[in-house]
Amino acid sequence: MENKKKVxxxxxxxxxxxxxxxxxxxxxxxxxxERVDFEEIADIYxxxxxxxxxxxxxxxxxxxxxxxxxxxxAFVAAVGCYAQLKPEELAAxxxxxxxxxxxxxxxxxxYINDLSKNDMGEVHSCEIEEADFYVGSYSIGDxxxxxxxxxxxxxxxxxxxxxxxxxGISRSDALENVLKNASEISNQGIKExxxxxxxxxxxxxGEFGNKKHEHTFLDLVKALDEVEGIERLRISSIEPNxxxxxxxxxxxxxxxxxxHFHIPLQSGSNDILKKMKRRYMRELYTERVxxxxxxxxxxxxxxxxxxxxxxxxxxxxxxxxxxxxxxDISYLHVFTYSERDNTEAxxxxxxxxANVRSKRSKMLRGLSVKKRRAxxxxxxxxxxxxxxxxxxxxxxIHGFTENYVKVKTPWNPELVNTLHDIQLTKIDEDGxxxxxxxxxxx
Numbered sequence: 331m332e333n334k335k336k337v338x339x340x341x342x343x344x345x346x347x348x349x350x351x352x353x354x355x356x357x358x359x360x361x362x363x364e365r366v367d368f369e370e371i372a373d374i375y376x377x378x379x380x381x382x383x384x385x386x387x388x389x390x391x392x393x394x395x396x397x398x399x400x401x402x403x404a405f406v407a408a409v410g411c412y413a414q415l416k417p418e419e420l421a422a423x424x425x426x427x428x429x430x431x432x433x434x435x436x437x438x439x440x441y442i443n444d445l446s447k448n449d450m451g452e453v454h455s456c457e458i459e460e461a462d463f464y465v466g467s468y469s470i471g472d473x474x475x476x477x478x479x480x481x482x483x484x485x486x487x488x489x490x491x492x493x494x495x496x497x498g499i500s501r502s503d504a505l506e507n508v509l510k511n512a513s514e515i516s517n518q519g520i521k522e523x524x525x526x527x528x529x530x531x532x533x534x535x536g537e538f539g540n541k542k543h544e545h546t547f548l549d550l551v552k553a554l555d556e557v558e559g560i561e562r563l564r565i566s567s568i569e570p571n572x573x574x575x576x577x578x579x580x581x582x583x584x585x586x587x588x589x590h591f592h593i594p595l596q597s598g599s600n601d602i603l604k605k606m607k608r609r610y611m612r613e614l615y616t617e618r619v620x621x622x623x624x625x626x627x628x629x630x631x632x633x634x635x636x637x638x639x640x641x642x643x644x645x646x647x648x649x650x651x652x653x654x655x656x657x658d659i660s661y662l663h664v665f666t667y668s669e670r671d672n673t674e675a676x677x678x679x680x681x682x683x684a685n686v687r688s689k690r691s692k693m694l695r696g697l698s699v700k701k702r703r704a705x706x707x708x709x710x711x712x713x714x715x716x717x718x719x720x721x722x723x724x725x726x727i728h729g730f731t732e733n734y735v736k737v738k739t740p741w742n743p744e745l746v747n748t749l750h751d752i753q754l755t756k757i758d759e760d761g762x763x764x765x766x767x768x769x770x771x772x
Contacts, residue, residue: 334364338372340393343380345469345526345566347410349477351378352469354409354438361439368397374405376438379412379420381492381670386412391423398425409435411496415671432498468511474522474719474747476515477566480508480550481527485535486569488596489607489674490639490667493528500532505545509553516559521717521747524564525554531572548577555584561749562717562732567592567634570618571610578618582625588732589629591622592663596636598653599646605678606639612653623658628712630705630734631659635694638667638687641680647690654697660705660734662698666691706763709735709754713768716752718745728762736762 337358341351354376355365366372375397380386390412397406407428408420414431421429430438468478483498484491503511515523527533533547547568554563563586570593581587593615597603600611622629635650654662666687669676714731721728726738727745731754738758739745752765 334362335374336366336370336372337363337374337376338366338368338370338397339376339378340368340397341378342386342389342393343378343382343411345477345524346479346482346528347378347380349467349469349479349526350410350435351376353467354378354436357436357439369400371401372397372404373401374407375400376407376409378435379408379410381411381415381496382665387419390420394423394425407438407441409438411493414496415492432496468515470515470518470520474520474717475524475564476520476522477524477526478508478511478515479503479526481530481533481535484529485532486529486609487607487674489605489678490636490670492670492673495672497528500529500535502527502533502535502545505550505553508550509557512554512557512560516557519747521560521749522562522564523554523560524566525550526566529569529572530566531568547572548574548580551577551580551584551587555580555586557586560586563587564590565592567594569594569609570615573618575621578621579625588734589622589626590632590732590734591629592632592634593618594634595654596634597639597642597646598635598650599642602639602642602646602650605641605675606636607674616657619657619659628709628733630661632661632663632734633657633659634663634665636665636667637690637694638682640667640675640678640682642667642682642690643680651693651697654694654701659701661702662694664691664694664698703757703761706735706757706761709733709763710756711754713751713753715749716765717749718747720746737765738762739765 339351339355341347359365377390377393379390394406397404405427406425407430408426409430413420413429417429417431420426428441430441468476470476481500481502483500484494485500487494512523531547533550534545568591573591573593581589595615596606596608598612603611619631622631633654637647714733714735716729716731716737718727718729722741725741727741728736728738730736735754737752737754751768753768755764755766758764
């Protein structure tokens with residue numbers, strides 16, 4: 331077929347969105363389209379949106395503008411979370427032709443029959459109750475790691491969060507399908523798979539399109555550990571109440587799962603956790619960290635925190651700060667609370683001024699730098715395995731150890747996507763760690 335139509339993709343937001351963009355892109359390619367870079371002239375631009383931060387809204391408009399600059403006759407489609415929550419708003423943006431919500435985004439190729447520009451974006455967005463079927467996906471962005479989606483949606487009712495509105499109820503991929511996808515990924519020479527989902531610890535729920543399920547997250551982890559050819563598996567983010575001791579113990583002895591956990595905390599104050607409707611208190615979080623340290627003292631533990639939630643006083647914030655300062659964790663992801671329509675938190679009293687939110691965010695980001703540095707220092711002199719990435723950054727190649735220490739060594743293209751035993755030697759000026767190879771055989 332000469333003169334293939336060209337399609338380009340832009341993804342905002344989480345790893346889950348990246349894995350879904352990849353799946354949608356493969357559908358286009360199977361349908362005879364040629365995928366090009368978003369910086370290039372294309373016939374169709376697909377933007378996978380996110381609703382988690384305020385910025386995502388502003389970013390969306392800029393990305394549409396960019397596409398229109400490249401080709402003002404191009405067909406622009408918006409899919410994803412923001413498209414589900416605020417379809418009319420996205421459709422009204424100049425240049426947008428099609429807006430697809432949660433259930434339609436995987437059928438996008440069916441909607442693009444006629445590539446003529448619309449004056450006003452067409453909206454196909456379901457009532458979110460209809461988002462009850464599961465579409466498995468995985469992304470292969472670079473050669474070293476892939477994101478494998480195992481679960482979608484969420485049944486939790488956290489008061490700040492729109493994800494249940496944007497992605498529907500918790501539902502899971504069938505175990506055999508996850509294993510099939512994992513094998514496909516490993517057959518492409520990819521060494522590391524990161525498991526993603528909205529609430530992956532809830533895996534198993536909705537396996538048959540209803541609340542019945544045969545499998546749990548632990549079953550999933552055990553089954554994946556057996557897949558031939560995968561060198562490394564990483565659990566992305568998992569709720570503290572769903573990260574069970576059995577899973578932690580299994581990971582500590584597993585063949586492929588790496589000692590790296592990312593566990594959302596959101597606040598170190600029990601008062602605020604209650605207002606957020608989180609499903610645990612800070613004491614449980616302390617127990618989880620202690621359990622990980624007991625069986626994997628070298629594990630990397632990342633934490634999500636939200637600052638400036640309504641009603642968060644200076645005392646509450648300091649409670650969070652001291653809690654994290656005393657906790658044996660490795661780094662923080664700090665989110666500044668932002669108001670979201672149709673959430674309970676929007677109605678709450680005690681709105682924290684923007685400048686206070688920003689100051690608290692800076693304090694925690696500073697704490698994160700300190701924590702990461704201390705974690706890296708604790709690893710100097712230890713022997714680890716590194717998986718090298720594919721980019722030449724100013725004459726160096728970077729990679730991550732199994733416990734997520736970022737290392738660098740002079741660029742050598744032969745190292746790309748290979749695993750090596752190394753010793754960590756010292757922390758470099760840029761914060762990454764220098765290393766030496768162990769017993770390099772001639």
